[in-house]
Amino acid sequence: MSRRAFLVVGLVAAVLLTGAALLWASAHPDGLEFVSREHGFADRSSSPARRGGAAWSLGGLFLVALVAGGLFWGLRRRGSRDEA
Amino acid sequence: MHVPDGFLDAPTSLATGAVAVAGVAIALRGARRELDDRTAPMAGLVATFVFAGQMMNFPVGAGTSGHLLGGALAAVLAGPFTAVLCISVVLLVQALVMADGGITALGTNVTLMALVAVVVGWLAFRAAQAVLPRRTSMVAPAAAFGAFVSVPTAALVFSGLFIVGGTAPVDAGTLLAAMLGWHTVIGLGEAAITGLVVGSVVGARPDLCHGARRTLRGRTLEVRTPQVAG
Numbered sequence: 001m002s003r004r005a006f007l008v009v010g011l012v013a014a015v016l017l018t019g020a021a022l023l024w025a026s027a028h029p030d031g032l033e034f035v036s037r038e039h040g041f042a043d044r045s046s047s048p049a050r051r052g053g054a055a056w057s058l059g060g061l062f063l064v065a066l067v068a069g070g071l072f073w074g075l076r077r078r079g080s081r082d083e084a
Numbered sequence: 085m086h087v088p089d090g091f092l093d094a095p096t097s098l099a100t101g102a103v104a105v106a107g108v109a110i111a112l113r114g115a116r117r118e119l120d121d122r123t124a125p126m127a128g129l130v131a132t133f134v135f136a137g138q139m140m141n142f143p144v145g146a147g148t149s150g151h152l153l154g155g156a157l158a159a160v161l162a163g164p165f166t167a168v169l170c171i172s173v174v175l176l177v178q179a180l181v182m183a184d185g186g187i188t189a190l191g192t193n194v195t196l197m198a199l200v201a202v203v204v205g206w207l208a209f210r211a212a213q214a215v216l217p218r219r220t221s222m223v224a225p226a227a228a229f230g231a232f233v234s235v236p237t238a239a240l241v242f243s244g245l246f247i248v249g250g251t252a253p254v255d256a257g258t259l260l261a262a263m264l265g266w267h268t269v270i271g272l273g274e275a276a277i278t279g280l281v282v283g284s285v286v287g288a289r290p291d292l293c294h295g296a297r298r299t300l301r302g303r304t305l306e307v308r309t310p311q312v313a314g
Contacts, residue, residue, distance in 0.1 A: 001288050003122065010129040014136040021139035026149035030141060031266035032085045032242065034148040039259060041252035047088035047186040057139060060181050064135040068173045069128030072166065075112065076119040 011065070018057050085153065085238060085267070086178065087193055089186030096249025101191025107199040108172055114165030118294065126292050127162040131170035133281075134158055138174065142273055150270030153197055153238065156205025156231035157278045160223070160295035161285060164206040171198035192245065196238045205234030209295060220299045223286050227295060228279030232271045239267035 001009075029037065036042040092100070119127060134154035141149040154174070158167035175193050178184040185193045209230030216222040243263045247256045282293065290296045 003125075003289070003292070006289050006292065007125055007129055010133060014129075014133045017133070017136040018139060021136065021141070025139060025151075026141040026143045028141065028143060028147050028149040030085065030149050030151060031144070031239070031263070031270050032087065035259070035262045035266060036091070038262065039254050041091065041246075041250065041254060044090045044251045045088035045186075046090035047189075048183045050184045051182045056182060060177050061132060061135055063181060064174055064177050065128060065132040067177065068131035068170060069125065071169060071173065072115070072119050072124040072127040075115050076121060076124040077116060078121065 014061060015058070018061055022052070022054055022057060085196060085242065086185035087189040087196070087242065089188045090251060091189065092192055092245060093249045093251055096245055097188055097191060100195040100245065103199065104191040104194035107168060108194065111165045111168035115163070115169055118163035118166045123162065123292070123294070127166045127170060130158050130162045130167075131173050134170060135174045135177065137277065138178075144266065144269045144273065148266060150273050152277050153201050153235055153274055155197060155201030156209060156227060156234045156274070157281060159202050159206040160209055160227040160230065160278070160282050161293055163294040164202060167202045167206070168198050171202060196242055200241050201234040201238045204237045205230040208233040213295070213298070218299055220286055220290050220296055223293065223296045223299060224279045224283035227282040228275040231278035232275035235271035235274045236264050236267045239263040
């Protein structure tokens, strides 16, 4: 599999995973939130509710790809040890 | 395990903020050694994939769910220093854009998930690798082990932070038991996902998996000359 094909497959997988999460992810609170409710400190949270929905999720995904990709491309040592 | 605003008091939040800044600074330097033309796009993909994976909550018990943390996964695929940055970018976008994890809690979340989980996951992975046969097929199981250890360890550190600087009184023992209990189970899910993903990458392009490099070095190229019959 060429490096380009690998990257495309990976990105498609990330998008599909996001779609699957939007459809099927459990609505139950995660471990920390659950424990905080059981132990009476959940009300200490002053954070707003998490943003969901396809637009925000896909937008966030795109932003991570952009920021991370840009950061790592900028940090890299030029050239590579071998070819793709 | 995204900590919201308000769980930890100001001194604790500031302290974890300082730890986070120091950790990211070290990671920025160390990542240069891990990133080149070939591995940099891969590292971007890893961060993207972890962001997506963190959205997929899976049920772990009555009324509770877990989700991928991705610290060990990122470390094995992209290298530990790069992984710190991968998870940090994910947490940053989550806090600023997704309202997932408080902005004042960003230092805490970076400390727990980008530092503790990554470092512990990577070290546990390397420990497993040292014990297992040095073969490419052993990378995924070792990664799964690293992933399994990383999650409850991060939960342990959170518990310590909350006992020291939490904004509500809790019984230390019960908090520890609850956090460790749930996050050990969640760690199993983390291990399964990590093993699967690393296994897929190693199957397709082992040279793009940082943790598999050691197993690829010294693989001799076998040249076979065909015997012409008759």
